[in-house]
Amino acid sequence: MNHESNTIPIVGARPGNGENRAGARPAGDSEGQARLGSKAHITLVNMNLLYIRLDDRIDYEAHPPLGLLYLTSVLEQKGFSVDLVDYQILPRIRRDADPFDLDTALRYIGETAGIVGFSCMANLLPFTILVAERLKQLHPEKTILLGGVGPFGVEPLILERFSWIDIVVQGEAENTLPHLLKVLPDMGGLSRIPGIFYRRADGSVHHTGRVHRICDLDTLPLPAYHRIDMGAYDAFGIVTSRGCPYACRFCSVAPVWDRSTTYRSHDNIIAEIRLLHETYGVTTILFQDEFFYSSEAKILDFCDSLQASGLQVRWKCYGRVNLVTERAMKRMAQTGCTQLRFGIESGSDRVLKKVVKGFSVRDSLESVTIALGIFDSVETFFIWGFPFEDMDEFYETALQMARFRQMGVTVLPSLFSMLPQTDIYREYHKGSYDGALTLVPELVPIYVVTGHEIVDTWNAVPDNYRPYYDFIGAHADIFPGFFLFNHETNVLPKYKALREMGFA
Amino acid sequence: MKKKSIKKRLIPTLLATVYTLPALAGGDDQINNGQQPMQETSKTTISSEAIKQEVIQLLRKGETDLVTLNLAGQPGTYFRVHYSPTGEDGSYALVPEGEGVVGDNGFGAISFELKKLGKDEVYLKVTTSDTADFLKTRMTPKPMILEVEPVQVKERGVIEELRDSLRQKEVRTPSAVAGVRG
Numbered sequence: 001m002n003h004e005s006n007t008i009p010i011v012g013a014r015p016g017n018g019e020n021r022a023g024a025r026p027a028g029d030s031e032g033q034a035r036l037g038s039k040a041h042i043t044l045v046n047m048n049l050l051y052i053r054l055d056d057r058i059d060y061e062a063h064p065p066l067g068l069l070y071l072t073s074v075l076e077q078k079g080f081s082v083d084l085v086d087y088q089i090l091p092r093i094r095r096d097a098d099p100f101d102l103d104t105a106l107r108y109i110g111e112t113a114g115i116v117g118f119s120c121m122a123n124l125l126p127f128t129i130l131v132a133e134r135l136k137q138l139h140p141e142k143t144i145l146l147g148g149v150g151p152f153g154v155e156p157l158i159l160e161r162f163s164w165i166d167i168v169v170q171g172e173a174e175n176t177l178p179h180l181l182k183v184l185p186d187m188g189g190l191s192r193i194p195g196i197f198y199r200r201a202d203g204s205v206h207h208t209g210r211v212h213r214i215c216d217l218d219t220l221p222l223p224a225y226h227r228i229d230m231g232a233y234d235a236f237g238i239v240t241s242r243g244c245p246y247a248c249r250f251c252s253v254a255p256v257w258d259r260s261t262t263y264r265s266h267d268n269i270i271a272e273i274r275l276l277h278e279t280y281g282v283t284t285i286l287f288q289d290e291f292f293y294s295s296e297a298k299i300l301d302f303c304d305s306l307q308a309s310g311l312q313v314r315w316k317c318y319g320r321v322n323l324v325t326e327r328a329m330k331r332m333a334q335t336g337c338t339q340l341r342f343g344i345e346s347g348s349d350r351v352l353k354k355v356v357k358g359f360s361v362r363d364s365l366e367s368v369t370i371a372l373g374i375f376d377s378v379e380t381f382f383i384w385g386f387p388f389e390d391m392d393e394f395y396e397t398a399l400q401m402a403r404f405r406q407m408g409v410t411v412l413p414s415l416f417s418m419l420p421q422t423d424i425y426r427e428y429h430k431g432s433y434d435g436a437l438t439l440v441p442e443l444v445p446i447y448v449v450t451g452h453e454i455v456d457t458w459n460a461v462p463d464n465y466r467p468y469y470d471f472i473g474a475h476a477d478i479f480p481g482f483f484l485f486n487h488e489t490n491v492l493p494k495y496k497a498l499r500e501m502g503f504a
Numbered sequence: 505m506k507k508k509s510i511k512k513r514l515i516p517t518l519l520a521t522v523y524t525l526p527a528l529a530g531g532d533d534q535i536n537n538g539q540q541p542m543q544e545t546s547k548t549t550i551s552s553e554a555i556k557q558e559v560i561q562l563l564r565k566g567e568t569d570l571v572t573l574n575l576a577g578q579p580g581t582y583f584r585v586h587y588s589p590t591g592e593d594g595s596y597a598l599v600p601e602g603e604g605v606v607g608d609n610g611f612g613a614i615s616f617e618l619k620k621l622g623k624d625e626v627y628l629k630v631t632t633s634d635t636a637d638f639l640k641t642r643m644t645p646k647p648m649i650l651e652v653e654p655v656q657v658k659e660r661g662v663i664e665e666l667r668d669s670l671r672q673k674e675v676r677t678p679s680a681v682a683g684v685r686g
Contacts, residue, residue, distance in 0.1 A: 395574070
């Protein structure tokens with residue numbers, strides 16, 4: 001990676017290069033994406049960006065921002081006007097723009113409503129907070145909301161440290177925002193709105209309690225695809241459930257969703273597939289939720305429903321090696337499933353037990369081998385660098401990665417990230433692990449790109465990004481995911497081995 | 505203090521991760537003979553054969569000469585490790601206790617002391633078989649060569665040295681060692 005220039009070489013910044021070639025807009029909706037700006041009740045800004053490192057390049061892939069599209073649909077249904085901004089699309093419009101430049105972000109966001117809600121994941125949380133600061137400096141009268149998975153678990157700290165953030169919304173905002181918009185800009189009524197953190201007049205942070213989960217996801221309208229230019233996106237996901245019942249100690253999904261799962265009916269899911277396929281020409285769909293495959297019976301029923309619908313689409317999804325069966329996988333392939341993805345995490349049974357993964361190395365080998373004979377593509381995700389993973393255990397994982405790669409499986413290793421929502425972080429915080437977290441900018445020189453993965457080694461940090469690292473370094477308790485655990489003994493030797501094996 | 509030192513010395517160092525290819529015929533015959541030429545195979549054949557291919561990982565415990573050979577493959581796969589101090593045809597012999605079988609978790613392993621097998625270099629070949637009688641075998645196409653002298657193990661805390669080695673992209677024993685494909 002060459003950081004001599006101030007821009008990141010994003011090779012995928014090309015218009016409409018997605019495999020689906022979607023882009024057909026509904027008839028008569030040629031200007032469907034016009035911004036409402038200050039005329040809207042709220043501006044919602046998607047700050048989730050997906051970048052993928054491929055060798056020494058960074059590829060970029062745009063997905064419709066489903067979270068905000070659901071939110072937009074609900075708000076519109078309740079009579080609110082929404083100004084929707086997807087920052088993800090910046091590289092599509094301005095190929096040479098640096099997406100991690102604050103002024104660029106401000107210019108892209110442009111004129112907004114009086115209430116601005118930012119949504120991000122943990123990797124973009126620092127940058128999003130800095131963008132919000134700049135916006136507040138320019139427009140102190142605006143109310144700034146923060147939501148999404150990124151701030152989950154660190155809401156009080158965010159409000160204590162960053163005065164420009166007014167409210168942090170926790171959980172499913174479809175339940176919260178309509179009530180919040182009725183109250184704002186009067187901050188006095190906030191105590192009646194469940195699911196938010198806000199600052200009281202005396203400066204103390206108050207949590208109004210967790211909002212009730214939406215038990216029946218069918219009650220939600222379909223995402224507001226009509227509000228975005230579908231031709232700007234590469235891949236199209238669907239969320240069929242929310243939450244995961246498994247208690248994997250490294251994962252933020254289960255804690256964020258309180259370890260309970262809610263579902264959509266198969267008819268409801270197929271209605272969305274039909275909309276994407278027939279209206280927008282989408283031919284391949286990724287089921288993005290972790291628990292799409294929750295049981296053999298359920299997946300077989302879904303396959304029957306999809307077949308009965310007559311829709312000719314290909315699809316991809318995530319599975320769990322301890323849940324998938326050969327019978328179900330064959331049926332999935334018959335109905336268009338071309339790719340199955342598994343979170344394998346480790347090739348060491350001891351590590352798998354430590355993270356409470358719920359299956360063994362033997363299970364993963366069996367299921368992956370069967371899946372490989374059924375699907376066009378099998379992807380596996382591994383995590384290395386757990387605080388309790390010794391070198392022998394790491395090498396077991398590396399060996400299984402090498403074996404899977406040899407078999408023709410796609411292997412995607414990631415460095416463990418201490419996300420603040422996870423059990424492992426809580427254990428670290430209590431002093432359960434002998435070691436320390438350190439920020440090593442040179443190891444994550446363009447941290448804003450992937451956040452949690454080492455993307456290159458020992459390159460100089462560009463001067464224009466240095467303030468971001470300083471910002472992260474000053475708030476380790478809010479952004480622990482950027483810090484490396486025992487980097488000299490836990491990260492570097494393992495990283496070196498992965499490089500030698502061609503995995504990094 | 506002493507305990508800490510021993511722990512440091514026993515950190516395993518990756519020597520190589522290599523892949524075996526299925527032997528086209530009579531892998532055992534290749535141990536003491538030259539390598540057989542590759543034959544063209546269809547994509548379908550390669551795909552199905554890929555599951556039968558094994559992956560070998562060689563680890564050395566710190567500055568000792570204790571080497572562990574890990575082999576990943578389908579459970580129930582038998583393997584034998586042969587060595588030679590010279591690499592010459594006809595000079596290979598079975599490593600002491602150099603036989604194993606892949607367990608249910610897909611892994612098998614043997615360990616040996618390198619100095620007992622050669623003075624400067626040790627040549628290794630691995631043969632695998634689906635059956636204990638080794639009637640049909642697969643084997644590493646070329647020998648894996650290990651230096652007997654201890655690998656210099658970086659001391660903990662010397663971050664600059666690691667940094668330099670990463671910068672240089674130096675790979676002491678590349679993953680493509682012995683010309684095996686992966």
